[in-house]
Amino acid sequence: MQASHSSDKQDAAVSRTFTESARRAQIVAAAIEVIAEVGYGKASFARIARHAGLSSTGMISYHFAGKDDLMREVVAEVLRVAEAYMRPRIEAHSDFPGRLRTHIESNLALLVEYPKHLPALVEVLSNIRGESAGMSEFVGATEEMNRVLAERLREGQRAGAFREFDAEVMVHAMRGAIDEVVGRAAREPDLDVTACGRELAEIFDRATRKTAM
Structure with missing residues (x-):
């Protein structure tokens, strides 16, 4: 049972890592699109979040320090x-x-x-x-x-x-x-x-x- 519990925890950790990596990639892809379209100066977190289909800029701040x-x-x-x-x-x-x-x-x-x-x-x-x-x-x-x-x-x-x-x-x-x-x-x-x-x-x-x- 202990081994199974440990395996479940490892699977969950892998899933979180995969999900976080996919989210970071999604944000980076959106940032590239926004920068190319409106320029560096206007590429705010709000614009990038909207382009990425995120509910708030907090998702960006969670994955990137700034x-x-x-x-x-x-x-x-x-x-x-x-x-x-x-x-x-x-x-x-x-x-x-x-x-x-x-x-x-x-x-x-x-x-x-x-x-x-x-x-x-x-x-x-x-x-x-x-x-x-x-x-x-x-x-x-x-x-x-x-x-x-x-x-x-x-x-x-x-x-x-x-x-x-x-x-x-x-x-x-x-x-x-x-x-x-x-x-x-x-x-x-x-x-x-x-x-x-x-x-x-x-x-x-x-x-x-x-x-x-």
Whole structure:
């Protein structure tokens, strides 16, 4: 009987954990939608609770210590989705130019597949710089991704696949161009994001390509 009672308690604990995880995911998904639609500043707990179909903001406060805590999870979720979506597509190519093109095209394909995620990420990161110490790790994470991409470009240069250029300047140019398309997509619902991705990939392929002497 004791073993059965213990098992029942364990099952109940697992059920609570699953339910709480599902509720947190529901709140994060709602927050992403609200931030993308109305912006970081207007993404109040009240709006997020309504969007998530919750009876009160207390459900959010139960799962998250405050807006900073929730925004941290929003950024983490977007980065997880982006990593899972983009990495296998990029790594399917063995050549440097192919990986570069796919990095750009898959980044914008992500916007088509998950239309709220990148706008929410841009909104959060552009609003919390210097405001929240708790978010600094995610600002650092995006900067680290830029550093890694710059090093991949340098590897391509050393391998003779790319011409000589300042890798950091090129990365920031690509990041700015991609972010501009994200912004345009929010303003222009009919924008062909896939075509924009192909065009940017072609532009940066030409910009980095090592021409025959």
